[in-house]
Amino acid sequence: MTSSLATPAAASDLVQPTRLWTPKHVVVTASAAEQPHTAEILRRCEAAGVDDVTMLSGDRITGLRGGSDREVYARAKSTLAVVVAPPSARKPQPIPPSADWRIDLAKGCPAHCQYCYLAGSLSGPPITRVYANLDEVLAPIATHVGRGTVTSGTAERAHEGTTFEMSCYTDPLGIERVTGSLAAAIARVGAGEFGDDASIRFTTKFDDVTELATLDHGGRTRVRFSVNAADVAHRFEGGTARMPARLAALRTLARAGYPVGVTIAPIMPIPGWREQYGQLLADLADAVADVPDLDLTAEIITHRFTPASKDVLLGWYPATKLEMDEDARSAKRSKFGGVKYVYPKDVMAEMRSWFTAELDRTVPSAQLLYWT
Template sequence: MAPTRVWTPSRVLITRSASELPHTEEIIRRCEAAGVSDIEVLSGDRLTGLRGETERQTYALAKKTLAVVVAPASALKPQPIPPSADWRIDLAKGCPAHCQYCYLAGSLSGPPITRVYANIDDVLAGIGTHAGRGTITTGTAERGHEGTTFELSCYTDPLGIEHVTGSLSEAIARVGAGTYGDEVSLRFTTKFDDVTDLLTIDHGRRTRVRLSVNADDIANRFEGGTARMPARVEALRRLAVAGYRVGLTIAPIMPIPGWRDQYGRLLADVAEALRDVPDLDLTAEIITHRFTPSSKDVLLSWYPGTKLEMDEDSRTAKRNKFGGVKYVYPRETMSEMRTWFVDELESLLPQAQLLYWT
């Protein structure tokens, strides 16, 4: 199966400070090799010219743009990221995909361009300073074998931009070589399938790659610009055969008509793909669909014709200690889906460790 066509930006903006860093040379080399001709080094560190005349034009322009910037000091200190991992490390912020339920909506300011960080040494240094610290995997009975874990996909899909950045390969290689110690590991989730370059990295079994998977009706309707489900499942197999720890991020699950049949087929396809993989280390994370008032407003501005269900009256409002609210499925629906998924995983993928349901 041929890989899904990868995203290539129409233009690349490089801030002055980023232009002085060695990793930017690699990014420029990759962008030129991908056929990008509009590469501009800015006179300063402020990104300009990002907005169109309408919200839709701004969105379209942003999704064609890659900005190479220097991560500010505030972004260099790893942050706790339960229940996924001990800490969050950001190689970039922004994603080229067009998911109509986008997790980043409402959490990133300004047009949704993809910003990749040129000061990769500074970004990855947090792995060394935080090794041996953490409460999610470090020292726990359930996940202690993963060491101190660092999540790379909170604000981007690192594989979706890898062919024009090289940042993901660099991180995997350094951690695999033990640069930051032997008791650390990386994690990231992706909806893309072009994993060929990852297969030859000496990863030292210190990176877990999770494929984000969903029912066909949801993926085909709401996940634009991503790999289709059979390609993602095949990528999962290729990574597992290459010795990577792998996982499923089943998200966001929705109780659409026929959801049991569709998710059942998905899990059966995964089971078949992984059936004969030696030394398989497989996890599962299950996340139900939810939204906030602010994310709904942003999503409707990006995708005014979306058929995504975001009806507050059919949801339960869940408030956090800071007064924020998100809308989740009612308790009965959540309980029904959770029971089904736990049982189905045990039946079809008994080797999978369910890390959490939310």
């Protein structure tokens, strides 16, 4: 893996974040209270103005249920729980096609995306749990370097080193203001603590990158911004930074020497989708036009849902206009018997052909990693 030194961003390049999540309630389990990183989390919560912090006498989190689905949802979404990741949550799992392995800093997200990827995959109310035992969470990075098959095991992406995805079950930037876990991970990986070939990556819909732009990342963290057509983002991505702010944040980090990327997801064939996604790509091209030594990737993901996620999402967002019509989709079954609903083959083929050509035409510097 080739590493470059971080280039601190100039003050003029730093963008003021448009949205900062502040939990209304913070609960700290007894086991988490004993962890060194908890002090940093509590310091950040205090600085953010959180005044409702409960130190639990045990490790069980209660009081989230009661009332309607919407009431439970609202209560959970406004709560941050500081917990200890159990051994099962610290075992890296393969995560193709994104990265070699998955490392979780937290589980749960403060955003209100009506197509939420976590719906149906996490049990119980959608509370955000941040892991206080950060040393144990990050430790497997060192033991799994060189053991991957997505990047470290391929000629096409071997230059990325062994990659560890940190946004499978959370948006780590969305909670960074009150956790500090992401900055710690970036700095430690950037310093080579886990080996020269270790590389972390995450996707975000937020734009609070002021602290990240000052870190010595060593070129070992790729930050990807989740972007979408204007109508999709406006209608379905509540509580997130708007699209211009995300692209401005991408520009800031690219100028600070970070490898960056866009995750265009979830793509939807809405009315006028070519025009809207075409404008998105044009805006991306403008954002990175004069960035020196740009390292830009693209990942393109179409919308899909499962029966379980649909039920959860309709409970959270009963008035949603999100299209989840099984009759208008194709059923795709996994080897374990699960089913997810994707767009029909002709729609998928049309979108793939257009996106591949338009990305190459509009942003030729972007390396398309995969389409799914």
